[in-house]
Ligand SMILES: Cc1ncc(C[n+]2csc(CCOP(=O)(O)OP(=O)(O)O)c2C)c(N)n1
Ligand code: SF4
């Protein structure tokens with residue numbers, strides 16, 4: 001199963017420029033048609049499942065509006081029969 | 083036996099501490115914001131927030147002093163490298179950076195940057211090249227491409243009349259005092275990462291006292307180019323990069339040995 005992630009996009013900063021939408025390799029970002037920010041923009045949001053927490057959207061965002069979270073999988077070798 | 087333990091989640095990316103918690107006045111998609119972000123990230127990573135003094139220029143980035151959470155002064159148009167020279171000579175233990183557009187640095191301020199580089203001033207210039215004067219309404223700049231339409235070259239830049247665009251990195255790279263002069267681009271994730279690495283190297287050059295450093299960053303101005311931000315990124319990649327190739331134009335021998 002691929003690692004799962006999620007993003008939180010701040011409505012204080014987001015200007016709906018769509019650069020993150022164009023850059024997301026999983027194509028899981030879109031502009032919200034429901035919400036509008038205090039500056040009058042439709043902010044970006046996750047459109048569905050499939051975010052891997054790769055952070056590419058945060059690399060291209062000019063507003064530093066995106067916080068990226070990712071599930072951590074720690075692998076350890078356990079002694080058999082212990 | 084391999085045991086997989088899934089810990090709920092960790093933060094992979096968050097807004098750098100060196101950016102003030104306020105919205106900027108930049109147009110949606112303007113990559114001035116990306117340049118700000120990567121500079122702030124590097125300053126955080128190097129632990130320099132309490133030791134950095136920025137010199138803001140005149141142009142869309144004039145309010146940089148409101149957006150970065152460290153000390154700034156504001157220079158008259160084009161004079162940032164001269165002001166930075168003074169600040170650095172008085173306070174040599176601080177990191178002194180300038181943040182300048184192409185109109186500011188390559189037009190009215192060409193003298194200041196050339197002489198600061200020639201003197202080998204131990205300052206770092208961040209040069210944002212968006213091929214026009216953004217703040218004043220998209221007029222032709224020294225960096226406007228041949229044939230590029232701007233508000234003051236409505237039929238496209240005529241090189242017979244207005245000459246050819248200046249390649250500032252190549253020009254400054256001829257100067258002995260320049261230690262590190264490179265061009266990067268802000269049009270895709272890979273190039274943004276390379277730009278960030280160059281910002282890091284430039285600040286390391288200054289920290290070690292190796293001389294003048296400059297990182298030119300190709301940047302978009304969707305508003306004055308009359309394009310959506312994503313179209314503007316494509317225009318940058320297709321039109322600007324052939325004339326302004328990304329690359330390292332001067333890496334002095336002492337800088338080449340740096341491990342960043
Ligand atoms: C002495 C002086 N001359 C002219 C101007 C008008 N002016 C303001 S910003 C600017 C150029 C800005 O272009 P650039 O440096 O490329 O920055 P950008 O806005 O594109 O980021 C000019 C010519 C001024 N403010 N002061
Ligand atoms: S790149 Fe940033 S500012 Fe632009 S739409 Fe995405 S989150 Fe909003």
Ligand code: SF4
Nearest residue numbers: 024051052054055057
């Ligand atoms: S972290 Fe990666 S997968 Fe998730 S939204 Fe951002 S770019 Fe898309």
Ligand code: SF4
Nearest residue numbers: 108109112142216303
């Ligand atoms: S006018 Fe151009 S350079 Fe200035 S903020 Fe808008 S997009 Fe950016």
